[in-house]
Amino acid sequence: MTAGTGTLQRKVAIVGAAETDALGKLPHMSRLALNAQAARKALEDAGLSFRDVDGIFSSVADPNELSEYFGIVPRYVDGTSVGGCSYIIHVRHAVAAIAAGYCSVALIVHGESGRSWIDMDRPGNPASPTGQFEAPFGASGAPTLFSIPVLRHFHQYGTTKQQMSHVPAATREWALLNPKAIMHKAGPITPEDVMASRMVCYPFNLLDCCLVADGGGALVLVGADRARDCRRKPVYVLGTGEAAAHRQVGMMRDFTMSDSSTLSGRLAFAEAGLGPADIRHLMFYDAFSFTPMMFLEDLGYCGRGESGPFVAETRKDATGRTIYKTGPGGALPMNTNGGGLSYCHTGRYGMFALLEAVYQLRGEAGARQIPGLDVSLVHGPGRHFAAAGTLILANR
Amino acid sequence: MTGNPAPAAAYKGPLPRATPETQPFWDGAKAHKLMLPWCEDCGQAHFYPRALCPHCHSVRLAWRQASGRGKVHTFVINHKAARGFEDKVPYVIAVIELEEGPRMMSNLVMDETPTPENVHVEMPVAVVFDDVTPEVTLPKFRPVR
Numbered sequence: 239m240t241a242g243t244g245t246l247q248r249k250v251a252i253v254g255a256a257e258t259d260a261l262g263k264l265p266h267m268s269r270l271a272l273n274a275q276a277a278r279k280a281l282e283d284a285g286l287s288f289r290d291v292d293g294i295f296s297s298v299a300d301p302n303e304l305s306e307y308f309g310i311v312p313r314y315v316d317g318t319s320v321g322g323c324s325y326i327i328h329v330r331h332a333v334a335a336i337a338a339g340y341c342s343v344a345l346i347v348h349g350e351s352g353r354s355w356i357d358m359d360r361p362g363n364p365a366s367p368t369g370q371f372e373a374p375f376g377a378s379g380a381p382t383l384f385s386i387p388v389l390r391h392f393h394q395y396g397t398t399k400q401q402m403s404h405v406p407a408a409t410r411e412w413a414l415l416n417p418k419a420i421m422h423k424a425g426p427i428t429p430e431d432v433m434a435s436r437m438v439c440y441p442f443n444l445l446d447c448c449l450v451a452d453g454g455g456a457l458v459l460v461g462a463d464r465a466r467d468c469r470r471k472p473v474y475v476l477g478t479g480e481a482a483a484h485r486q487v488g489m490m491r492d493f494t495m496s497d498s499s500t501l502s503g504r505l506a507f508a509e510a511g512l513g514p515a516d517i518r519h520l521m522f523y524d525a526f527s528f529t530p531m532m533f534l535e536d537l538g539y540c541g542r543g544e545s546g547p548f549v550a551e552t553r554k555d556a557t558g559r560t561i562y563k564t565g566p567g568g569a570l571p572m573n574t575n576g577g578g579l580s581y582c583h584t585g586r587y588g589m590f591a592l593l594e595a596v597y598q599l600r601g602e603a604g605a606r607q608i609p610g611l612d613v614s615l616v617h618g619p620g621r622h623f624a625a626a627g628t629l630i631l632a633n634r
Numbered sequence: 635m636t637g638n639p640a641p642a643a644a645y646k647g648p649l650p651r652a653t654p655e656t657q658p659f660w661d662g663a664k665a666h667k668l669m670l671p672w673c674e675d676c677g678q679a680h681f682y683p684r685a686l687c688p689h690c691h692s693v694r695l696a697w698r699q700a701s702g703r704g705k706v707h708t709f710v711i712n713h714k715a716a717r718g719f720e721d722k723v724p725y726v727i728a729v730i731e732l733e734e735g736p737r738m739m740s741n742l743v744m745d746e747t748p749t750p751e752n753v754h755v756e757m758p759v760a761v762v763f764d765d766v767t768p769e770v771t772l773p774k775f776r777p778v779r
């Protein structure tokens with residue numbers, strides 16, 4: 239790994255990381271209780287307490303709610319709320335805030351009652367642009383809205399459902415290695431299983447879609463000087479990016495690429511002084527099978543329109559088992575926790591993609607650990623390819 | 635599809651609430667006209683209707699009727715009903731590229747059940763007006779040969 243050139247390089251590190259004790263169906267925990275448990279565990283992981291927190295970053299719960307719930311008065315608040323990538327963007331903002339001296343201990347916290355729906359708001363302002371120009375046509379809900387761009391990609395580049403079905407199959411292989419994954423014991427699936435599962439919104443079948451769960455996670459960031467005294471091996475922030483291009487999926491400029499992802503990725507690579515070839519562990523937010531395919535193209539892991547054949551590349555190992563390109567034993571490990579597809583998805587999954595990168599870089603990923611890993615790339619969309627956040631993280 | 639006001643209680647789908655900058659669009663739909671805002675400075679139409687031109691940021695806008703012709707830019711066949719659409723599955727949600735340039739989301743009105751075989755990207759379509767309540771008309775699109 240070459241040294242980067244960005245001005246914020248290694249000035250800030252992640253020193254605390256945790257998810258809630260359980261992920262899945264948690265009807266005994268509210269949205270705020272999930273935030274609280276994740277925050278308490280991440281602070282404990284860092285060897286810090288709520289009293290040390292002077293910067294708070296959150297999105298499903300806003301910083302007002304959390305300051306009140308935790309009984310603290312942070313001097314820096316960031317409620318950036320642009321969809322699932324909000325937490326990835328929060329890390330970027332925390333790096334800037336710590337570098338500027340606006341806070342010293344940043345708590346980024348996620349908790350969402352995505353399945354039990356305890357204290358959650360329903361969208362639906364009929365005067366908003368989505369309320370006027372999407373909802374009246376029965377266009378609401380993630381599976382419907384995330385599927386809108388896909389057939390344009392199929393049309394333009396000849397991408398197929400069979401190719402796309404390799405993504406859930408490869409991702410399930412990782413979940414089988416992660417005891418915390420909701421689908422850990424569900425057994426492997428093949429691309430054919432994906433295509434045979436119930437139709438949800440063509441071109442997406444059920445196994446093309448992420449899980450729907452309750453859960454939470456949190457990160458604690460401090461300046462590099464302070465990080466060296468913490469309990470955990472620091473995970474340094476090397477490069478960051480963010481962008482927002484639109485709100486309604488129907489307003490995408492080009493349905494075969496995300497303008498926000500392309501810009502966000504470029505910013506992060508430039509800041510880190512690294513390119514796609516330098517980073518071989520990807521956490522590419524997989525709300526649906528197609529979602530990470532878009533990012534493989536947007537961030538330069540394959541050419542425009544080439545993500546179909548790219549993800550469908552497989553080989554057989556000595557025992558005859560299928561090795562997927564992005565699965566265990568494959569050339570490009572992606573979504574090694576089992577992803578939104580087979581590990582957990584609460585609604586705003588970005589936090590969980592971040593947590594897996596941290597666990598991998600600390601060498602704590604157990605059976606799914608990538609040996610010798612020193613740098614990881616986290617990228618996610620906000621809403622439906624509307625916003626994006628990118629982080630490049632390293633363990634030295 | 636046109637000219638048959640449904641009883642208000644019968645329609646369960648979400649209804650739009652117009653804002654000052656979108657009111658002429660919804661008024662036009664009610665009169666069975668597809669109206670678009672055009673920029674008097676750069677000459678381009680845009681959608682959805684805004685208080686400034688998203689191309690050049692001029693505020694000199696004028697409403698004109700669009701041809702109502704376009705083609706399917708991308709689409710889905712939704713089997714997971716949105717609230718109020720329970721009796722309509724499977725239904726097509728399509729992004730229509732209008733002849734005048736802008737794209738808008740809508741539904742395809744079809745005689746047969748939509749399938750991957752009978753709906754296509756680039757399929758030509760023309761606007762039809764669905765009077766879903768006495769107050770609200772939704773512009774939808776029908777495939778044309």
Ligand SMILES: [Zn+2]
Pocket residue numbers: 673674675676677678687688689690691692
């Ligand atoms: Zn203009």
